[in-house]
Amino acid sequence: MSRRTATASAVAFAALTALVLTGCGTTSVEASGDDTSSEPVSQSCENDSTTTSTDPVTLTDDLGRTVELDKPAERVAVLEWQQTEDLLSLCVTPVAVADAEGYSTWDTAEKLPEGVADVGTRQEPSLDAIFGEDPDLVIVEVSSPDDEIVSQLEAYDVPVLATVGADAAEPIQHMKDTFSLIAEATGRSERAGVVLDEFDTALAEAKDAVADADLETMDFVYFDGWAQGGNVAIRPFGQGSLFGELGEELGLTNVWSGEVDPVYGLGQTDVEGLVEVGDAMLIYTGTDDPESDSVVDLLADNDIWASLPAVERGDVYAFPSGIWTFGGPRSAEQAIDAYVDLLTA
Structure with a gap:
């Protein structure tokens, strides 16, 4: 199955079917030799005027690990679709993603620009392909503190940001928190505030519309x-x-x-x-x-x-x-x- 398999394999049908540039605006990169700077990350990023922080970053990821960066990450490799979408919503083009074709099928919220390196499946990405793109941060999704992908990536001496895909106790808030965490790592917290405000507004307006429906x-x-x-x-x-x-x-x-x-x-x-x-x-x-x-x-x-x-x-x-x-x-x-x-x- 092509959907949520790497970190949710126990629930995603396995049991059922035995189933950046500093400053304002869009951040872009060169990936696999192709210049993506001429293609906006998303339509909303075309008019983005939010600023990108240049300050050092210290944050705590979802595994409780401290992640320190001398400056916000610009060349980001990302191995799960939600986090790929989040980067693009923040006007950051990743240098590498896992399963680009699958992302383009299942997630149309943000278009993945041409030229971004595809480093294999989400379940078994190629580490050599990832680090061949010279990332300054790798974002992964994990299901447990002992997920081996973290230690495998850390062996390459590049910072790793571990995220947990969901939390059934507070699913909407967790979605927002993951987005904000990635924004902090890339210096795009101001942009994150804009996107989250737009989400909250859309939700409130939609609630009114549904209340008026018969x-x-x-x-x-x-x-x-x-x-x-x-x-x-x-x-x-x-x-x-x-x-x-x-x-x-x-x-x-x-x-x-x-x-x-x-x-x-x-x-x-x-x-x-x-x-x-x-x-x-x-x-x-x-x-x-x-x-x-x-x-x-x-x-x-x-x-x-x-x-x-x-x-x-x-x-x-x-x-x-x-x-x-x-x-x-x-x-x-x-x-x-x-x-x-x-x-x-």
Whole structure:
């Protein structure tokens, strides 16, 4: 599976399918011999006027490690998609990323410029390729304090910033904190403040829009799935999931009550398990997984699926393709927009 596998392999269907320049504006780099400076990191960065700090950096990462930099990082290698998106939202072009093709499929919140080096998969990146790009910081996502990727990278004597992908106790705040941590490491905290203010504004406006909508039910379940050989596995985004929490912030009620993992808030079920959600509307990830058959297409011929109240009344919705369910503020804004569009249509 191509999605969340490296740090959430225990929950991302494994069990189911046995499943810078100093100053103002855009920071850009040369990667793999290609000059990316002529291509803006994102549309919002074209008019960015925030400043980049030049002060030394001392921070504590998600593993409690002290990371010290003589100056904010400019040449950053990043090995997970949320953190790649975060860098781009901060108007910093990474010198290297893991699985650039997958990122471009699953995360459309920020476009990855041409010329950024692809250093292999998120699960098994090439260390030689990473350090061949001469980074002054490597950002990784870890699942535990003893994750071996940290010690492997530290052997190259380059600072490593370890981040944890999620926290089901406070998924939205954790998403923001990760973004702010990367901003601090790159001297882009002023830019981070702008992006986070825009997120908060979008959330507040969307909440008002949903409150004004005449909805038949406020109950919902968001899910994605995996299908192979006719077998369908469903992953509900329960309490503690980022997209589930965004829905609840908008005034909806996430009614998935099954067991979820303590990090991402993700559950595991099959089509029979969806009977338990009653009259709730069903919302699912709209990105076509190149490594999976279409879950909803397969469910279309399933009698249990057809009998679900949401299916009978046409209350089943796909989010637009390319909204990364484990992303940063910009992906979260995309999700907010998608919720509003489908609920107020």
